[in-house]
Every structure is written in structure tokens, then in C-alpha cells.
Amino acid sequence: MPLTPLDIHNKEFSRRLRGYDEDEVNEFLDQVIKDYEIVIRENKELQNQLLAVQEKLDHFANIEETLSKTIIVAQEAADEVRNNAKKEAQLIIKEAEKNADRIINESLSKSRRVSLEVEELKKQASIYRARFRTLVEAQLELLSQEGWESLEDHSSVEKEQREREVREVY
Template sequence: MVLSPQDIHNKEFSTKLRGYNIDEVNDFLDKIIKDYQIVLQENKDLSSKLDESNDKLSYFNDLKDSLNQSILVAQEAADKVKTNSKKEAEITNREAQKKADDILNAANEKGNNILEEASKRAKKLAIETDDLRKNTRVFRQRLQVMLESQLEVIKGSDWDHLVEETPTTTYEDIEKVVGSLDNTANTGVESGTKQNNDADLVADATTTDDLDKTVVYYPDDAK
């Protein structure tokens, strides 16, 4: 049992012959009581501080555990965010690659269609140009035949007889000669036309299924 200052103060000693001086003993006990009170107060203060320190230590330990837990949660959250960001980046990259491939494929397809259409138009233009050249050659041949026939008619003896200055030439004779010359000219043209019958088939051929094809028409021979 711990003695209190009051216990020391109330302590009474028995007296004997040749014992201690009572006043000195009491004075010394008073000093002991004061010092003991001081020590008890310090001990109390230290105990109080120790309790406070223990409370703070417990608080900081709890805070430490909470911070560690928070750090773990934050680390897990950061890992999740990193993983999700990586997945989203991969998804975005795949989608962007897919869109780029789609755009490239569409552009290639469109380019191929344009090239194919241009090739078709070029072939069509070449065919039309070739047809135009054939028709032009046919027209030239027909014109040449017609002009040669007319030239043969002009060089004929009937014209010489017509232009001769003879007193016997009458209007009826001139009309008869002109009529025979016309018949000769028509015969020459028809002959030239028969010679170019195959060329006429090429010149007069038109396609009804292709409205964009160039068609060349030539005038009739004797009109």
C-alpha cells in the first residue's frame, strides 16, 4: 500500500528514554511530506502525459493504418484506372484502325470504280473514234465515186456534141442531150453506190441500245 502525505503527517511514534527530538522529527517529516507531494504530483503529471502520449500514439497508429489502407486503395484504384485506360486506348486504337481501313477500302473501291469507268469510257471513245474514221472513209469513197462519175459525164462526147456550134442544133436536140447526160450521171452514181455497198452498211449502222454512241449521218447522193 502506497503511503499518502496525510498518512505520513498523521503518523505517531512512541517515545522512549533518550529518543529523538520530537520537533526535529516533525520538521523533517514536514519536508518529506512536501517533497513527497511534489513527487506524487510529478508522477501524476507524468502519468497524465503518458496517457496523452499513448492516446496520440494510438491515434497516429490508427491514422497510419488508415493512410496505409488509403494508399492501398489509391494504388488499386490507380491500377484499375491504368488498366481501364490501357483497354480504352486499345479499343480506341482498334476502332481508329478499323475506320482507317474502311476509309482506305472505300477510297480504293471508289478509285477502282473510277478507273474502271474511265477505262470503259476510253474503250467506248476508241470504238466511236474508229467508227467515225470508218464512216469518214466511206463518205470519202462515196464522194470520190460520185465526183469521178460526174467528171466522166463531163468528159463524155455528148457534152462535146452539145457545145458544138452547128446550125442544125435545135432546142429539142439540146434537151435530148441533157436528158441523156442526166441518165448517164445517175447511172454512174448508182454504180459507185453499189461498189461501196459494204461501206454503206458500216456508215448507216446505228446502235439503239447505247444512246451515248456518236452517230454520223451522210447526205443522200442525188439530192
């Protein structure tokens, strides 16, 4: 058990014949008591300061731990967001590629249909042209035959006859 100022104050020394000067010893003990009390007070103050510093240290250690955990959680969240963004980007790219393939295939199909329709129209135009040419040639051939002249002569005879009949009537 540590020595207290009261223990020093209450200490009694036995007397002997040629001992120390009692007043001098008492003065010295009084000085030791005062110094010892100062040391004890300073020690208590230092212990209180140490406790306060320890509390602050614990507080800052707790903050550090919390920040460390927060940083780890934030990093994990950032990694997760980054990974999700990459996955979403890949899905968007795949969807765009599918749409592009679909559009290209539809365009090729339409192009083939239009090409077939153009070819069909060309064939029909060629057939129509050949038929029309045949018709025109047949009509020209018909016009070039000799029977038309006799019709013209016959038609002028009939015309003259009608004119005579009209004159006779009037």
C-alpha cells in the same frame, strides 16, 4: 498499497528509553510529508501529461493510419484509372485501325471501278473512232466515183432549161 502523506503524518512510533529526539523526528517527518506530497503532485501532473501525450499519439497514429489507407486507395484508384485509360486507348486504336482498313478498302474498290470505267470509255472511244473513220472513208470513196460528174453535167443542163422557161414566160 502505496504510502500516502496522511499515512506518514499519522505514523506513531513506540517510545523506548534512549530513542530519537521526538521533535527532530517530527520535523523530519513533516519535511518528508511535504516532499512526498510534491512528488505525488508531480507524479499526477506527469501522468496527466502522459495521458495527454498518449491521446495525441493515438490521434496522430489514427491520422497516420487514415493517411496510409487513403494513399493506398489513391494508388489503387490511380492504377485503375491508368489501366482503364490504356484499355480505352487500345480500343480507340483498334477502332481507328478498323476505320482505316475500311477506308482503304473502299478507296481501292472505287479506284478499281474508276479504272474499269476508264478502260470501258477508252474501248468505246476506239470503237467510235473506227466506225467514224469507216464512215468517212466510205463517203470519200463515194465522192471519188465517176458518177458525180454526170450529175454535175445533168444538173447544169436542167439549170439552163429552167432559165429558158423563165425567160419565155416573161
